Amino acid sequence: MRIAVGQFSAATDLRLQYCQQLGASGVVLNTPELPGTRYWSYEDLRDLKARCERYGLRLEAIENVPLGFYDHAIWGGPERDAQIEAYQLTIKNMGRAGIPLLGYHWMANGVIRTGWEPRGRGGAVVSVFQADAVKAPGPEMPLDEEGLWANYRYFMEAVLPVAEASGVQLALHPDDPPLPRVAGVPRLFYSFENFQKAAREYPSEAWGLDFCLGTWSEMGPGVLDKLRYFVRQRRVRYVHFRDVRGYVPTFEECFLGEGNYDPVAVMQLLLDEGFDGFAIDDHVPLLVGDEGWGERGRAYTTGYLQGLLTALKAVRAH
Numbered sequence: 001m002r003i004a005v006g007q008f009s010a011a012t013d014l015r016l017q018y019c020q021q022l023g024a025s026g027v028v029l030n031t032p033e034l035p036g037t038r039y040w041s042y043e044d045l046r047d048l049k050a051r052c053e054r055y056g057l058r059l060e061a062i063e064n065v066p067l068g069f070y071d072h073a074i075w076g077g078p079e080r081d082a083q084i085e086a087y088q089l090t091i092k093n094m095g096r097a098g099i100p101l102l103g104y105h106w107m108a109n110g111v112i113r114t115g116w117e118p119r120g121r122g123g124a125v126v127s128v129f130q131a132d133a134v135k136a137p138g139p140e141m142p143l144d145e146e147g148l149w150a151n152y153r154y155f156m157e158a159v160l161p162v163a164e165a166s167g168v169q170l171a172l173h174p175d176d177p178p179l180p181r182v183a184g185v186p187r188l189f190y191s192f193e194n195f196q197k198a199a200r201e202y203p204s205e206a207w208g209l210d211f212c213l214g215t216w217s218e219m220g221p222g223v224l225d226k227l228r229y230f231v232r233q234r235r236v237r238y239v240h241f242r243d244v245r246g247y248v249p250t251f252e253e254c255f256l257g258e259g260n261y262d263p264v265a266v267m268q269l270l271l272d273e274g275f276d277g278f279a280i281d282d283h284v285p286l287l288v289g290d291e292g293w294g295e296r297g298r299a300y301t302t303g304y305l306q307g308l309l310t311a312l313k314a315v316r317a318h
């Protein structure tokens with residue numbers, strides 16, 4: 001098990017140097033800034049990986065292609081087949097470039113928050129969600145949960161075999177916020193039951209999870225049991241370490257250890273179960289002086305995880 005740093009899209013020298021300074025084992029690029037309006041080329045992916053490696057960082061995963069690469073696949077639009085073909089090409093090119101993991105989600109309208117407010121410790125700025133404050137109803141979606149399932153199956157049937165043949169694993173992030181419908185748009189991966197159902201349908205090694213502790217904990221109590229269930233099934237490819245206070249329909253993000261779960265118990269569980277993937281930061285509270293990506297909040301989170309992992313390993317070695 002190792003600690004990487006993620007949630008950035010431009011692999012600049014300064015950013016990679018910063019990750020190296022934090023002592024990260026690797027990085028996850030989130031929707032990397034690469035040329036291409038439908039798919040990413042082998043050459044660009046190969047060069048991206050080489051850039052990271054020049055800083056001693058493993059490119060652990062790419063998280064999310066632009067939503068415009070596969071939005072029609074999610075809601076069943078006219079470009080669906082063309083998008084799926086291009087998505088297959090991205091997977092093949094990732095495999096050829098030696099990038100083993102592609103994170104994705106199945107949200108037609110993405111992550112939704114109703115505010116960023118100084119509600120964290122000492123006035124740290126955190127994201128907030130209140131279902132009754134969701135404004136601007138999304139576009140009318142002639143779609144329901146069954147339709148989302150059907151589109152998901154259609155997509156998986158097309159991309160899973162390509163992922164298997166390419167040596168690439170797919171890692172599914174839960175819908176955030178995990179509600180059956182947000183801003184008038186239906187959702188699919190908002191419950192343990194729906195994840196279980198998908199896991200049963202896809203026994204493939206290429207079907208895995210980006211287990212976002214924040215989002216999973218927003219669903220309600222018992223996040224440790226859900227994590228243990230999927231870790232034991234060898235489905236968890238990596239973990240988003242982010243803490244949240246409260247459950248849907250109302251929650252706010254917070255510093256690790258202040259929210260819905262005990263980070264020590266989570267790390268202990270991962271070690272006990274022999275988890276051999278990695279953990280990364282996710283959203284982080286913004287500290288004084290932070291803006292944008294939040295270097296200070298990320299350094300805090302990454303150091304916290306590294307210290308926790310180091311301490312628990314040392315205790316086990318005795």
Ligand SMILES: [Mn+2]
Nearest residue numbers: 212215240282
């Ligand atoms: Mn997440």
